[in-house]
Structures are given as C-alpha cells and as structure tokens.
Amino acid sequence: MVDTVELLASELVTNAINATGVTEIPEDANQLAGKAQPIYLCLSVRPEAVLIEVWDSSSTPPLQRAAADDEENGRGLVLVQALSKEWGCVLLPTGGKIVWCECLIEGSA
Template identity: 40%
Template sequence: MNTRSVRAAEPSPGSRLALAALPGSVRTARRHVRELLRRWALPHLADTAELVVSELSTNAVRATGLATDSPDYGELSGGLPAICVGLHLAGGYAVIEVWDASDRPPHRTDAGLDDEGGRGLLLVETCAAQWGYRPQVTGGKVVWAKLSVTPC
C-alpha cells in the first residue's frame, strides 16, 4: 500500500465526549475542544471553537441538566442527565455538535438592549459559517455549528 492509499484510508478525526449535564461540564467541554484542535494542528480555531462549544453546552445543560454542580442528594436519585460534545472535520469545516435529551429546538431570539441573556445563539451565528439542529430518532437533538478550517 503506498502513502497515498494509506492517507485515503485514514478516517477524518472525530471525537465524542459524554459529560454530566452540570454547569461545571461546560469548562470541560471548552478544554476538550481546545485540546483536540491542538492535536489536530488547528490551534487557530481554538478560541472560536471554545466560544461556540461554551454557548451550545451551556444551553444544553440549561435545557436538560441541573442548575448546580453540588445538588442535593435527592436531585441525583433519578439519575444524572448527560450531554454529549462532538467534534469532527468534514468538507473543510470543524463541526461542533452538542447533544442533549430535550426535544425542544433552540431558537435564536432578538435580545433587547436591556436583556441580560438571549445572545448566545447570535454569537454562534456570528462565529460559525453555519449552524442548525437535528432531532435524533433515539431521542433528544443535536445542535451543531461549522467553523471553516481555513484561516480568514
């Protein structure tokens, strides 16, 4: 097998990391994505990818998780909800995906001047070449954003 056929057979790098749906997991998601992009020799994407995964995983935790990293024991007895952070390369894009167990879709709002929240998806839209979501037949949904691998 020559070098070219070996290269062609290599799968595109990809990763999935399941995390507890807790506020503290957002930090882990950011670090994970930064580390992957460093390993994949795409460090120029790290700041933007961190921002995007931060917004998407914060939303996923808010939609399905616990409000605190130190819940009462009673809040844990039904099981700890999860989110899943994915990153892969496809067609010249780094694709960030965040799964959560809620079927409710994300919706970009037009935050007013005095509104404290409601700008996360606007930020994602500004940073990403494209973003969207897809329901999963097995339950929940994936919210995704594509970042161009080519530096601007």
C-alpha cells in the first residue's frame, strides 16, 4: 500500500507542478526566484483510507485524457482513478484548487 500511496501522491504533485510551477530547472537555481509557485501536499490517515490532497494556485481543474501509446505523458489521472477508491477536485473561492484521492487501507472494506 505504501507504494500505491507514494505513486498517487507523486502523480497529484506532478500535476500541480505542471499547472503552476517551473517544469524545467535552470542550471543557476537563482533564476527560479519569483517564478516558482508553491504547492501543498497533505496526507491524512483515516481508519479505512489514506486521504491525499494537493493544493495549487491554478483554478484550472485537471483533465483526464487518453494518451497515445507513444506518449510519455497523459496517464497520471488514469492511474489515480484506477488505484484510488475515489478522487476529485475542489475549486476554492479564495483561488486555486485541491485535487484529492483516497487510497483504501489493505484489509478494510
């Protein structure tokens, strides 16, 4: 289950970085000043599931799409849907969004 939670969190964080952050890191890290946007990751353990939430400043909801066989991108949300109990996106009135998913704890119904 740890591997599944790690993969789900990685997919949601990657999407948040792509939505709001700098995706190419320059050789001089000082060039990132003022360009990178914060994202926040929250993991909550419940009796039956682990809740993974990722906030970013973009108000654009994530879009699940069908990736071609030769594409390296475009399968993250398909994985999230397949491996989680459920997932969703909440647009916040204060700006940004939270994309979340629940991963069932093994042995719980």
